[in-house]
Amino acid sequence: MAKNSVGIVETKYFTFAQKESEYLELDSGRRFGPITIAYEIYGEMNLAKDNVVLICHALSGDAHVAGYYGEVGQKPGWWEDAIGPGKAIDTDKYFVVCSNVIGGCSGTTGPASIDPSTGNHYGSHFPVVTIGDMVKGEEALIRYLGIQKLLAVVGGSMGGMQAIEWALRYPDALLSAVVIASTSRLSPQSIAFDAVGRNAIISDKNWLNGNYYNKELPSNGLSIARMIGHITYLSDQSMHKKFGRRLQSKDQFSYDFSNEFQIESYLDYQGNKFVERFDANTYLYITKAMDYFDVAKVYGEGSLEKALEKVKARMLLLSFTSDWLFPPYQSKEMVDALLKHKKDVTYFNIESSYGHDAFLLEVERESEIIRKFLSATYEKFAGNKRA
Amino acid sequence: MAKNSVGIVETKYFTFAQKESEYLELDSGRRFGPITIAYEIYGEMNLAKDNVVLICHALSGDAHVAGYYGEVGQKPGWWEDAIGPGKAIDTDKYFVVCSNVIGGCSGTTGPASIDPSTGNHYGSHFPVVTIGDMVKGEEALIRYLGIQKLLAVVGGSMGGMQAIEWALRYPDALLSAVVIASTSRLSPQSIAFDAVGRNAIISDKNWLNGNYYNKELPSNGLSIARMIGHITYLSDQSMHKKFGRRLQSKDQFSYDFSNEFQIESYLDYQGNKFVERFDANTYLYITKAMDYFDVAKVYGEGSLEKALEKVKARMLLLSFTSDWLFPPYQSKEMVDALLKHKKDVTYFNIESSYGHDAFLLEVERESEIIRKFLSATYEKFAGNKRA
Incomplete structure (x- = not known):
């Protein structure tokens, strides 16, 4: 043990x-x-x-x-x-x-x-x-x-x-x-972040008014909601320490829309990891409960x-x-x-x-x-x- | 005049x-x-x-x-x-x-x-x-x-x-x-907000790898990006003054997922207004330019x-x-x-x-x-x- x-x-x-x-x-x-x-x-x-x-x-x-x-x-x-x-x-x-x-x-x-x-x-x-x-x-x-x-x-x-x-x-x-x-x-700012996360889920084409079970999941929307969440869980200061403006693999910009800053890859990773274990509807219900509190x-x-x-x-x-x-x-x-x-x-x-x-x-x-x-x-x- | x-x-x-x-x-x-x-x-x-x-x-x-x-x-x-x-x-x-x-x-x-x-x-x-x-x-x-x-x-x-x-x-x-x-x-936090906004656009089913002109527009994604933006343009203090935790039309919760807090309606309005006048791809390109600066x-x-x-x-x-x-x-x-x-x-x-x-x-x-x-x-x- x-x-x-x-x-x-x-x-x-x-x-x-x-x-x-x-x-x-x-x-x-x-x-x-x-x-x-x-x-x-x-x-x-x-x-x-x-x-x-x-x-x-x-x-x-x-x-x-x-x-x-x-x-x-x-x-x-x-x-x-x-x-x-x-x-x-x-x-x-x-x-x-x-x-x-x-x-x-x-x-x-x-x-x-x-x-x-x-x-x-x-x-x-x-x-x-x-x-x-x-x-x-x-x-x-x-x-x-x-x-x-x-x-x-x-x-x-x-x-x-x-x-x-x-x-x-x-x-x-x-x-x-x-x-x-x-x-x-919650402050109005925190309600705002929750609301945008819910919006991302609800506007995912796979959300289907919440009846997506046994179908494709609204993973994009949930992932975006989670990314927003993660920004609010860190501080400006901790992001500076943890990621700064460092790039993923090299010092030159790639001049495309790939995840090239480390912070982008971090958020992407957190978003993808979350959708494997969490239900999008639960995200809606629980953030709503927090907003109401x-x-x-x-x-x-x-x-x-x-x-x-x-x-x-x-x-x-x-x-x-x-x-x-x-x-x-x-x-x-x-x-x-x-x-x-x-x-x-x-x-x-x-x-x-x-x-x-x-x-x-x-x-x-x-x-x-x-x-x-x-x-x-x-x-x-x-x-x-x-x- | x-x-x-x-x-x-x-x-x-x-x-x-x-x-x-x-x-x-x-x-x-x-x-x-x-x-x-x-x-x-x-x-x-x-x-x-x-x-x-x-x-x-x-x-x-x-x-x-x-x-x-x-x-x-x-x-x-x-x-x-x-x-x-x-x-x-x-x-x-x-x-x-x-x-x-x-x-x-x-x-x-x-x-x-x-x-x-x-x-x-x-x-x-x-x-x-x-x-x-x-x-x-x-x-x-x-x-x-x-x-x-x-x-x-x-x-x-x-x-x-x-x-x-x-x-x-x-x-x-x-x-x-x-x-x-x-x-x-930009700080890593600001890059992070930009990245999530871009993610919302790119994962909109209508984005079609950027070739959506003369078709349905990726309005949901752009709207979400704009909502995130608006949160970052205001301050916690100004949100308290402007919206507080006030509800749209009454004092009782509706116990559903409608926009009931005033801040939710504000963001929704800003998102919808923006997609009428702004191109989603431009949002991608301009935020990227800012991140690179x-x-x-x-x-x-x-x-x-x-x-x-x-x-x-x-x-x-x-x-x-x-x-x-x-x-x-x-x-x-x-x-x-x-x-x-x-x-x-x-x-x-x-x-x-x-x-x-x-x-x-x-x-x-x-x-x-x-x-x-x-x-x-x-x-x-x-x-x-x-x-």
Whole structure:
């Protein structure tokens, strides 16, 4: 087994909302079911069931946050650096759960799933879901696992939105939330990038109003959406360092339209790699859920301060100085609002040149902070030790 | 006639490089002709021919920089606010010339033009051109008009690149250059945005390897490219002011994939409007020319300082604090390099929230600076007054 890894893991499945009477009421008002949640677990739940950490994934993530499928040494889970024995989220101490979001394409019910009422893929008939709906799915899973109160909900980017949503929707169901490189609502600029990505998918000739399954996929559109995304995940500074204006193979311009700058090849590669593993419709649904996310609107009648008054969890917020997708000021707004209500909040704006991607790259700096925060929460507040 | 307008104007045409022996040698090494340049002129050339100001346009601009076609009150030229009797570039004093760039789609020879050797549109057979090649075309026009020395070459964004190129390629042919919201080379981030835009066009099913003329146009791809462009022309701050997270028509989410945020409708509108007037292939060629632009590489063996040593013109550089496409640091780099050689350089970093678009919007603040700079150049250096 790889050192400090949870080792070989497998994805599990849980299905709920199976009968029409049990359908999940979505934020749109539509009732929907059945819903299967793909999830993974690592570590051991203790008898008091007070050592449970829920990890929430970002746009392109999945339930496979740590360990390896089939064989150690293969591509590990997406946050392998942070989760495992002795790591920041220490599986020797904590029982870790991670699930794929509703609307996703990695095992949980989403637009690529088969609609049992028709026998066809949902496609565009899949309901529009929100971050709140994703969290309802996670809550159903947590209840199913017999857990009353989570030690922490942890997530970066869209995962951080879920952590915030947990703290507002189920304030008594978690002791703490760790919100990394996230926001209480997207800026118009971020909505704009999402909208253009969706436009690229929808105008791909293969999209066919979302009913492309078993046909040619709208890969061009999804690839373009992903390229746009990648630009926003990096920073000007990190692009200078990583690519500069360097050409692919020589110093002379080719005077044609091939990918000659290294940054062009990088984006092309990222776009092509993404379409192999991700569903275009899921990209539409998940970006829409992010655009809709607006804590002030949903919980505070337009006021972030009013919304965050509902928080009971200890909050840890981390932002990164060069993140221009969810810039530090958006974290600071939340911190200020929480402090107005004298909430238990800790905030670090971490110096980094990696842009939004820093939340997956600055693991060492994050790790120490998260380790201490979880540990203090567990020691002081979990189970019987709770005040 | 509208007050302070040059009034009704018309586009003129000039053709050169007609015989194979006179073909223009492009920076790629390819020889190309014939080339027709579309241009407009305003004001009167004086007898000394020392009052000529050449305006260079940006990506989506054209020769029609001031006045009206057909009827005053119609949509004016793209910099009507700055050019006219009594305005910053005062047509009572100066003779103003503006031409469409080579590779363009507004009268000058470009990929949509007919290749006389085949009788078909050039399409992808059009040669890749550079900012240097565009400037060679402008120089041919200026010679044709009998002008030995320009009072000033003025441009914003890609127009500013042309002004810099003029100062390096023909250092004795201009007394001054006005470089607004521009750069000596694109950052990898800007190249990345261009590359994704080109990708969107090239993967449009109607692009047909560039041979779509007289068929369905690759409008979806071009529209997406333009939307990406518009995001980069605004700033996060100006988007907050202009659109915020406001919805189109009501306060409730529609829970579908329509354009419900105002920013989505804005981008959609800009995309649709653009495809009515702009050629997709020109978008490919012009963005490529911008990506290639690299003063240090072409003129300084990699050193910007070395490259700018060749400048003889008085230089005025303007940047805008919120411009993140061609950020102020890129202007400052040029200013520093020019100052190292004790060149005559004036620089203003103008406080503005409008982002890159500021160069077309902050006309009042620009105007005073440009007016004084041109006037001083004319009074002190033009014609007989030259030292």
